Amino acid sequence: MIMEPNDPTRTGPAISDLPPSAVLSRNEIEALCTKAARGASLSWGQAEEAGFAAGWLHAHGIDGSAALLAHLHRRAGMAWADVCPAVGIGRWQARGRGPICSIALGAALSDHCGLPEGALNEGLSVGPVSQPILVLPFLSRMAEVLGHAVLLCFDGGEICVDSHGTSGDTGRLTRLAEASFGLSLGTHPDGSGCPPVYDCAHATLTALGDLAMRTTVPPSERSRADAGAGTADND
Amino acid sequence: MSAGKSHVADGLHLRPRPPETVMRLARMGSAHPTRLSFLRVLLRRMEREGWRFDRPIWEINDCGVGRATYRAIGPERIYSLVAFAHDLPEEMRSDRVIATAWDATFALFDGTPTKADLDRLEANVPLQEAGRIRPSELSLSRANRSVRLWEHVVDKLSMGCQPDPEEIAAVGYLMRTTAVYGSGKFGAADRRDIAARPELAAPFQIEMLSVWLTRQFSVDMVEHLASVKGGAGAVRLAPEIKRGLGVGNATGLGMAPFLVRHPMLLNNWISAREEALARVRRIDGATREAAACLRAAHAEACRNAANWRSEHPIQIAKLADLRADLAKIATRLERFPGDDPRPWDALWVWGEETLSLEGQEQLFALLIEPHGNLVDELAACMSADEAVAFRLDGAMRLRRLREVLGERYAWALAVDFTRPENTARFWYVSEEKLEPRLGERATETGAEREQPLCIARLASELDAALAERDETETVAAFLLRHPEHRYMVRRVQIAAGHPYAEVHDNLIAADMLPIDLMRCKLAFFGASHFDPRSDKWVRISLFQGAPYPLEMDGRTQA
Known part of the structure; x- marks a missing residue:
């Protein structure tokens, strides 16, 4: 549900009248988060990865849209060179003033799967990373390719991820705005997993919606006419 | 007919039609519903x-x-x-x-x-x-x-x-x-x-x-x-x-970008259709029942064309083509199946040489109509699990990426984007309704918020960036330097294994007709009586004649 600043279909109720959250479909979360990431000036390809990550987290019981929003706010105004990872064998670190963008990191990890820089056999140390919980969906994608679970160890816990889900201290990692961590091959998660959570706080949705609206263009008379206005509909 | 005969001799014509033929907007905009709709x-x-x-x-x-x-x-x-x-x-x-x-x-x-x-x-x-x-x-x-x-x-x-x-x-x-x-x-x-x-x-x-x-x-x-x-x-x-x-x-216009946003799905729809045509063309002989079914389908198409109304100049011209072509097909059917060993193929080759795009695509629908036992199973191939294509192959070398770009996007790399008519429009999403719209770059504001539907230009920009890099570099390393090309690299990797993934026309050209994209999609739905009210919106009818x-x-x- 995107709260539109110029929605002609209704007069918007005051915020205080709204329920505290809304249930979205995974598709809606992905679409909204993709647009919001693009509105926050990620490239279209990176924005698609952000939408995928947020949707995956919700499907695995983690509030990915809130994590993405926090990350996009933190990243605002930073150049790619400041947030992209410097990739090396055994160690990935921030190339600029950092921390590493978790979407850029996740996409790069996924891209380097099967290449020497992405090898996990000897362990890979990474960081510092902004909103590190957003990396889990990409680790799941890597696990699928590797046919092996991936273990993420951070100061305060560890999380095991495979192509089906996660187990471990996801709650603790979710609360971290920034962390460094180690990646290695792990054992498969215990299978209990978390049920999906598609409940999103209105405040999060509103803020993501505001970012998403930056991808849109205000109407002109001409665009309205092209969309079919001004012609009779009653045949 | 001589050209057709030489084609027959080399056997190439019995393969599915190539994307260069099929994926042109003018032809997609002449699509008719078929039994695979x-x-x-x-x-x-x-x-x-x-x-x-x-x-x-x-x-x-x-x-x-x-x-x-x-x-x-x-x-x-x-x-x-x-x-x-x-x-x-x-x-x-x-x-x-x-x-x-x-x-x-x-x-x-x-x-x-x-x-x-x-x-x-x-x-x-x-x-x-x-x-x-x-x-x-x-x-x-x-x-x-x-x-x-x-x-x-x-x-x-x-x-x-x-x-x-x-x-x-x-x-x-x-x-x-x-x-x-x-x-x-x-x-x-x-x-x-x-x-x-x-x-x-x-x-x-x-x-x-x-x-x-x-x-x-x-x-x-x-x-x-x-x-x-x-x-x-x-x-x-x-x-x-x-x-x-x-x-x-x-x-x-809301519907127009769909085919561009779903390259795997578009590929699977079109390749099922093209495989159906190739299968029918390979049939030896024609049974009495199949020939009768073809004639019945032709009669139904004539009835449909007679009842098809439009006041739009583009569609009026296309309807005139269609009606004239249906008359030519009627004459041709008088000698069907004839003595050709592959009468369905002979009919198709005749149609390609004789008919307008409207008529050819109508003939396509007629040709596969009698052959449900041969083609209906292809409907099972028309979905796509788009998640499987989401992960990029980062280990691919730039040499290979550029080869694929050259093979699959030659149509795009041939466009001169320094000419204003080739960048005349831009796709955007309206703030008012979050609906896709098409703007004029020279006279309207908002082009800085352009949607990535200008595939030909994105391909051209990617090609230029690749030309600057060492061709032994990996895609993974390239994208660390050029995150702005991630979207297009993914499409190129999809197109490598999906020949019909892209529309082979510049979607921001001055003369591009969005209704062509819509008609293609609507024909796959099974829509009839396509009736444009402008070059950007249409009325159609669904289930007419159905139980x-x-x-x-x-x-x-x-």
Whole structure:
């Protein structure tokens, strides 16, 4: 549900009248988060990865849209060179003033799967990373390719991820705005997993919606006419 | 015919047509519905499996206001169309997406709704975009009456007469849907959660089912209102008139980008169609039954072309081509199958040499019509799991990436983007309705918020960036330097294994016609009577000539 600043279909109720959250479909979360990431000036390809990550987290019981929003706010105004990872064998670190963008990191990890820089056999140390919980969906994608679970160890816990889900201290990692961590091959998660959570706080949705609206263009008379206005509909 | 014969000699013609031929907008914009169209896939399955249909709730008052449900009962599951009929003042009736009220609103419910479900839906479905539905709902839609035909039909039936066939032909439907939302929109079930069900595996089956049940509702409504008005003197619609009514649909630019946004899906639709044609062309001889079916399909196409109305100059010219081509096909069919060892192929080769694009694509539909046993199974290949293509192959070297770009995007790399006419437009999303629109770059603002539908230009920019890099570098390393090319690199990697993934035309060119994209998609739906109202929006008809659910109840056809 995107709260539109110029929605002609209704007069918007005051915020205080709204329920505290809304249930979205995974598709809606992905679409909204993709647009919001693009509105926050990620490239279209990176924005698609952000939408995928947020949707995956919700499907695995983690509030990915809130994590993405926090990350996009933190990243605002930073150049790619400041947030992209410097990739090396055994160690990935921030190339600029950092921390590493978790979407850029996740996409790069996924891209380097099967290449020497992405090898996990000897362990890979990474960081510092902004909103590190957003990396889990990409680790799941890597696990699928590797046919092996991936273990993420951070100061305060560890999380095991495979192509089906996660187990471990996801709650603790979710609360971290920034962390460094180690990646290695792990054992498969215990299978209990978390049920999906598609409940999103209105405040999060509103803020993501505001970012998403930056991808849109205000109407002109001409665009309205092209969309079919001004012609009779009653045949 | 000599060119055709030389083709025959090298055997190349028996392969599917190449993307360079098929993926041009002018040809896509001449597409006709075929037996692989999604509404026909739906109807075939329901006939084959003996689905049953009923209308357990009809709470519509004498003013035509209230609610009704229609159930489609399959071997494993039940789907219910929940319909709300409203009293819409004349001045509020608009097909525009920014309308706020409609004559009727609908949700397709997964199962049989309880009274509590109906009450919840009644509080939300009439609001459409401003309401919320749940994963127990599979689609959300609305429809408006054709005021002219609706009143005429109700009046006539109430007086004990049938409506005027000319009036019926002029409009062709009692109601037209203005949007059918599925796939997780407004809280509905996600496609990925239901795609494994056999009856929903083919594309757009939910939407087609919803529209088909809506057609039944539109007829039930006019008969109900005629009965209220005329009492015992009223009659029901004659079966042959009823059969000729479809459901209208008004479609604007919102639909046009779909084919561009779903390259794997587009590939799978087109490759199924092209494989069907290749299979038919490879058939030796023609049975008497198949030849008779071809002639019957031609006669039906002629009837359809005769009833197809449009006032748009582009479509008027295309209709003239189509009618002239159907006459040529009629002459050609007089000597079909003849003594050619592969008569279907000979007919196709003749058509390619003789007919306009309209005629060729019509001939395509005619050619595969008699061969359900050979081609219907291809419908199972028309879905796509787009998640599998999401992970890029980062280990690919730039040399290979550039090779694929050169092979699959030669059409794009040939465009000179320094010429203004080749970047004349830009696709954007309107702030007002979050709908795709097309702007003029030279005179309108907003191009800095352009959507990535300018595939040819993105391909050209990627090629230029690749030319600057060492060709032994990996895609993974390249994208660390150039995150702005990630979107296009993914498309190129998809296109490597999916030859029909891209439309081979510049979608921001000054002379590009968005209605060509729409017609291609709508033909895959099974839409007929494509009637552009401008170069950016169209009316069509769905299910015209098809049976009705309540008359198909439990009937299994051979």
